[in-house]
Amino acid sequence: MSALLLVFSDLDGSLLDHHSYSFQAALPAVEALRERGIPLILCSSKTRAEIEPLRRQLGNRDPFIVENGAAVFLPAGSLQRIPPDCRPEGDGWVREFAPPRQRWLLELARLKAEYGAQFTHFEVMGVEGVVAATGLQPEAATRALQRDYSEPVLWQGDDAGREAFAAALSTAGATVLQGGRFLSVAGDCDKGAALRWLRNCYQREDPARDVHDLAIGDSANDSAMLESARHALVIRSPVHGFPPLQRQENTRYSEEFGPAGWARGVLEWLQHLDPYSQE
Numbered sequence: 001m002s003a004l005l006l007v008f009s010d011l012d013g014s015l016l017d018h019h020s021y022s023f024q025a026a027l028p029a030v031e032a033l034r035e036r037g038i039p040l041i042l043c044s045s046k047t048r049a050e051i052e053p054l055r056r057q058l059g060n061r062d063p064f065i066v067e068n069g070a071a072v073f074l075p076a077g078s079l080q081r082i083p084p085d086c087r088p089e090g091d092g093w094v095r096e097f098a099p100p101r102q103r104w105l106l107e108l109a110r111l112k113a114e115y116g117a118q119f120t121h122f123e124v125m126g127v128e129g130v131v132a133a134t135g136l137q138p139e140a141a142t143r144a145l146q147r148d149y150s151e152p153v154l155w156q157g158d159d160a161g162r163e164a165f166a167a168a169l170s171t172a173g174a175t176v177l178q179g180g181r182f183l184s185v186a187g188d189c190d191k192g193a194a195l196r197w198l199r200n201c202y203q204r205e206d207p208a209r210d211v212h213d214l215a216i217g218d219s220a221n222d223s224a225m226l227e228s229a230r231h232a233l234v235i236r237s238p239v240h241g242f243p244p245l246q247r248q249e250n251t252r253y254s255e256e257f258g259p260a261g262w263a264r265g266v267l268e269w270l271q272h273l274d275p276y277s278q279e
Helices: 024-036 048-058 102-118 123-135 138-144 158-170 191-205 220-229 256-273
Strands: 004-009 040-043 065-068 073-074 087-088 090-097 118-120 151-155 173-177 183-186 211-217 229-234 251-257
Touching: 004 151, 024 256, 040 048, 040 191, 048 065, 048 138, 065 191, 073 191, 087 102, 102 118, 102 151, 102 158, 102 183, 118 123, 123 138, 123 151, 151 158, 158 173, 158 183, 173 220, 191 211, 191 220, 211 220, 211 256, 220 229, 229 256, 251 256
Parallel strands: 004 040, 004 211, 040 065, 211 229, 229 251
Antiparallel strands: 065 073, 073 090, 087 090, 118 151, 151 183, 173 183
C-alpha cells in the first residue's frame, strides 16, 4: 500500500519570493504535487483573506492554516470526515486554536505607555503603513489587515527592548514569533501544533497508510512546523540566516532562494519517496 504524502508550506520567503511575492519558479513542483494527488497545505502568518486569493491562483482546494497556526480551515470536500472539534465556516469548517485578535490589540495598547515609539502594529499602521513596510499593493495590504486571531508588530527599538517587550506579551498569555519582517502576536498556538492536528485528521481517514509529511519554511516562525513533520525543507533567505533547528535527520537546506529552492527541494523529495508514492 502506498504512503500518504502531505506537504505543509510557508508562503513568504518560501513558496513566495521574499521581494516580489511571485510563486512562478515553484509552479513545476506545485503541478507535480497536483498530478500525484498530494495535498499542498498552505501554512502561513497570512490571514484567510490573503490566502484564499492565492489558493485560487494556484488552483488549490486543500486545507490551509492561517495566522501562524491560529486556525485550520477545511474547505468542503477536502476531508472525508470532519473532526468534532470544528465549527461550520462558509462552505467548509474551521478548527480554532487561538482567541480573537481583539485580546492582543488591548495588550498592545497597554504596552504603548511603556514602549512608546519603539513599536507599531498593523491596526495603527493602516493600509498606507502596511504598503510602506511590506511593498504590498494597497489591495493586498487591505487583505492583510483583515485579521481574526493575531497582530503583526513592527519593532523599531533595539534587541534588548524587543526581548523585554516580547516577555511582557508572553506574561499576558501571548505567543510571540519572529517572522521575516514582523513579530507575530497571537495566542498559545503555532504552525507545528496545527500541522500535527491536521496530519492526525488525514491519518484517521486511512489508519493503515504510513504518513510521510514534508514541512517547508524559511523563518523562525516556521521552526515548530519544521520540527514537527517527518521531513523538513529549509529555504534559503536573502535577508536572514536559516532558522535554528534541533533536528538533523530527513532535513534538507536549499541552495536557491525562495520558490526556486522550494521547487528543487519538493521535486527531490518526491524523487526520494517515489517508491512510496506509487500504488
